[in-house]
Amino acid sequence: MIKVALDAMGGDRAPRVVVEGAARASKEFDCHIVLVGKERNIKKLLEKTDYSAEKIIIKNASEVINMGEPAATSVRRKKDSSISVGMEMLKNKEVDAFISAGNTGAVVCAATLKLRTLPGIERAGIGIVFPTLTKPCIMIDGGANIDTTPLHLLHYGAMGLSYSKYILGMENPTVGLLNIGQEESKGTELVKEARQLFEKSGLNFIGNIEARDVYTGKADVVVCDGFVGNIVLKVTESFAEASSAFLKKELTKSLLPKIGAILSLSAYRAIRKKIDSSEYGGAPLLGVDGRVIIAHGASNAKAIKNAVRAAIEYVKHKLNQHIVEELNTIQ
Amino acid sequence: MIKVALDAMGGDRAPRVVVEGAARASKEFDCHIVLVGKERNIKKLLEKTDYSAEKIIIKNASEVINMGEPAATSVRRKKDSSISVGMEMLKNKEVDAFISAGNTGAVVCAATLKLRTLPGIERAGIGIVFPTLTKPCIMIDGGANIDTTPLHLLHYGAMGLSYSKYILGMENPTVGLLNIGQEESKGTELVKEARQLFEKSGLNFIGNIEARDVYTGKADVVVCDGFVGNIVLKVTESFAEASSAFLKKELTKSLLPKIGAILSLSAYRAIRKKIDSSEYGGAPLLGVDGRVIIAHGASNAKAIKNAVRAAIEYVKHKLNQHIVEELNTIQ
Numbered sequence: 001m002i003k004v005a006l007d008a009m010g011g012d013r014a015p016r017v018v019v020e021g022a023a024r025a026s027k028e029f030d031c032h033i034v035l036v037g038k039e040r041n042i043k044k045l046l047e048k049t050d051y052s053a054e055k056i057i058i059k060n061a062s063e064v065i066n067m068g069e070p071a072a073t074s075v076r077r078k079k080d081s082s083i084s085v086g087m088e089m090l091k092n093k094e095v096d097a098f099i100s101a102g103n104t105g106a107v108v109c110a111a112t113l114k115l116r117t118l119p120g121i122e123r124a125g126i127g128i129v130f131p132t133l134t135k136p137c138i139m140i141d142g143g144a145n146i147d148t149t150p151l152h153l154l155h156y157g158a159m160g161l162s163y164s165k166y167i168l169g170m171e172n173p174t175v176g177l178l179n180i181g182q183e184e185s186k187g188t189e190l191v192k193e194a195r196q197l198f199e200k201s202g203l204n205f206i207g208n209i210e211a212r213d214v215y216t217g218k219a220d221v222v223v224c225d226g227f228v229g230n231i232v233l234k235v236t237e238s239f240a241e242a243s244s245a246f247l248k249k250e251l252t253k254s255l256l257p258k259i260g261a262i263l264s265l266s267a268y269r270a271i272r273k274k275i276d277s278s279e280y281g282g283a284p285l286l287g288v289d290g291r292v293i294i295a296h297g298a299s300n301a302k303a304i305k306n307a308v309r310a311a312i313e314y315v316k317h318k319l320n321q322h323i324v325e326e327l328n329t330i331q
Numbered sequence: 332m333i334k335v336a337l338d339a340m341g342g343d344r345a346p347r348v349v350v351e352g353a354a355r356a357s358k359e360f361d362c363h364i365v366l367v368g369k370e371r372n373i374k375k376l377l378e379k380t381d382y383s384a385e386k387i388i389i390k391n392a393s394e395v396i397n398m399g400e401p402a403a404t405s406v407r408r409k410k411d412s413s414i415s416v417g418m419e420m421l422k423n424k425e426v427d428a429f430i431s432a433g434n435t436g437a438v439v440c441a442a443t444l445k446l447r448t449l450p451g452i453e454r455a456g457i458g459i460v461f462p463t464l465t466k467p468c469i470m471i472d473g474g475a476n477i478d479t480t481p482l483h484l485l486h487y488g489a490m491g492l493s494y495s496k497y498i499l500g501m502e503n504p505t506v507g508l509l510n511i512g513q514e515e516s517k518g519t520e521l522v523k524e525a526r527q528l529f530e531k532s533g534l535n536f537i538g539n540i541e542a543r544d545v546y547t548g549k550a551d552v553v554v555c556d557g558f559v560g561n562i563v564l565k566v567t568e569s570f571a572e573a574s575s576a577f578l579k580k581e582l583t584k585s586l587l588p589k590i591g592a593i594l595s596l597s598a599y600r601a602i603r604k605k606i607d608s609s610e611y612g613g614a615p616l617l618g619v620d621g622r623v624i625i626a627h628g629a630s631n632a633k634a635i636k637n638a639v640r641a642a643i644e645y646v647k648h649k650l651n652q653h654i655v656e657e658l659n660t661i662q
Contacts, residue, residue: 068513068514070514070516132573133573133576133577133580143511146511146518146519178562180474180477180557180558180561180562182399183399183401185401187477187558188477188558210565211561211562211563211564211565211566211568211569212565212566212568212569213569214566214569214570215566215569215570215572215573216569216572216573226511227511227518227519227559228558228559228562230511230542231509231511231542231559231562231563232542232562232566233542234541234542234543235542235543235545235546235563235566235567236566236567236570237542237543238542238543238544238545238546238547239545239546239567239570239571240570240574241546241547242463242464242546242547243571243574245464246464249464
């Protein structure tokens with residue numbers, strides 16, 4: 001049976017919501033879950049939930065890496081942190097995947113140090129799955145790496161295409177390079193050089209795509225550096241929250257019948273749900289030799305449960321093997 | 332009376348919507364408008380509108396720089412383009428401001444070449460005014476300059492603060508540096524070095540702000556390089572459009588009473604209107620020695636009219652003088 005390790009101490013409302021998510025996952029999915037963190041705390045919380053006892057194991061880790069801590073230093077110093085211990089289990093193949101909603105930088109750093117990257121890959125990238133009107137797409141890198149080279153971007157493209165094919169089930173997916181214009185002459189040196197690499201790579205490359213086309217689904221895979229990817233992700237969240245608040249204010253202000261307000265908000269909630277990371281269950285860290293899922297810091301129990309589901313999919317579809325194959329096709 | 336030149340040939344639906352916008356502005360505002368472009372076409376279109384004849388002048392320009400053309404080359408080659416002719420009028424002080432919804436790169440290039448930058452400023456930046464729940468904010472640079480140095484970012488901060496104070500009327504506005512985390516250690520070399528400059532500048536600097544705080548109004552002025560700024564702007568547009576489409580689909584799907592759907596969409600439209608650039612009437616190109624407003628390529632007649640209003644404000648408030656003063660206070 002697939003075995004998934006969960007960082008019980010990671011996330012804004014950890015360990016409570018992580019334990020609750022694990023409990024739910026144990027009832028729904030066919031897998032073993034290892035909760036990594038402070039054993040006594042976890043045990044106490046677990047007892048309050050409804051869970052399948054034969055499916056959940058606790059692995060003690062005495063330290064916690066907090067959200068604001070510098071990534072490299074904290075990973076080096078806190079050898080018994082839940083992130084380090086969980087990653088070590090993954091490295092030793094005691095588990096098939098590791099999920100954390102904790103300090104993203106620390107997760108990326110620990111994964112890169114302990115698991116190393118896949119053959120031929122220099123840097124890992126976070127894949128962010130997002131919906132468009134017609135299909136799910138993936139953006140990579142969502143913020144793992146900000147010292148990006150053109151070759152990193154090319155590899156992100158290859159990894160994203162594998163994910164799109166084997167996890168999202170897209171046939172013949174396309175990859176686009178996020179830029180400020182479609183023309184070849186546009187953009188920074190980084191994207192201009194990456195474009196040249198993509199063009200001769202043999203990957204299904206459709207050229208530059210502008211940010212206005214991110215949510216139209218023009219490309220199945222959107223490639224960008226980690227700084228830009230992080231900004232895209234968070235500015236979308238920021239705007240979605242602000243417009244939700246605007247909407248509520250607008251509806252109150254106009255004194256429309258209550259029924260209208262309720263209907264509006266429920267429709268709006270459906271949109272929020274579509275873009276809500278808790279539905280997708282976290283973002284895969286692609287390019288490391290192991291399966292790591294980064295969940296949102298604000299994850300609730302449902303998001304954690306869905307992250308377990310995402311981890312199971314990741315294992316079942318042998319994604320890393322496909323990534324290595326895809327890389328070997330690159331010219 | 333204030334005299335504003337309008338690039339009649341710039342924008343997705345030019346010259347028609349520009350001429351219509353000019354006609355409306357001539358009825359509403361106390362200013363002279365010079366429509367720059369192909370005289371015969373403009374004349375024909377103008378005759379179809381309701382306008383104040385004593386307020387509108389046509390200045391012939393035989394060439395047009397199209398949207399996709401490379402900026403520097405087209406400005407150099409097309410000396411009689413509407414952008415070049417309008418900018419020349421501004422340089423010669425025949426007009427007080429110039430507005431274009433055309434090729435942004437060409438407008439920035441022509442402005443920098445002909446007007447030069449203000450004393451002490453190396454690069455111009457596009458200021459994007461956007462709403463938050465409580466107040467209007469400004470982001471700079473929206474895409475004028477992608478070869479950005481830390482000093483450029485510092486100057487953007489000073490220019491943004493002047494705009495916030497003298498045009499948006501904010502008291503004691505704050506400036507934040509757009510980054511992927513709040514900590515000093517986060518981000519690219521560019522933003523790390525810029526942070527140091529800001530910290531000793533004496534400007535009202537609140538440190539790094541994350542993209543999730545863009546629409547919360549945490550900073551009155553958000554500073555970023557032109558590549559990132561362009562992405563922020565366009566990804567917001569993309570998301571707003573996609574969620575509007577989602578909403579329509581959601582409402583149809585759920586077979587809710589028609590009244591609910593209408594109410595929802597009208598509230599949603601109020602949000603769209605809030606973020607709609609046609610309400611703000613274009614973005615100022617800050618840092619050049621002259622008043623240039625860049626309107627959205629998709630501008631309608633109302634957006635053009637509002638751009639004329641923005642240009643009048645720009646002139647009245649002596650913004651460029653204030654920018655030079657603000658720069659002189661920087662440590």
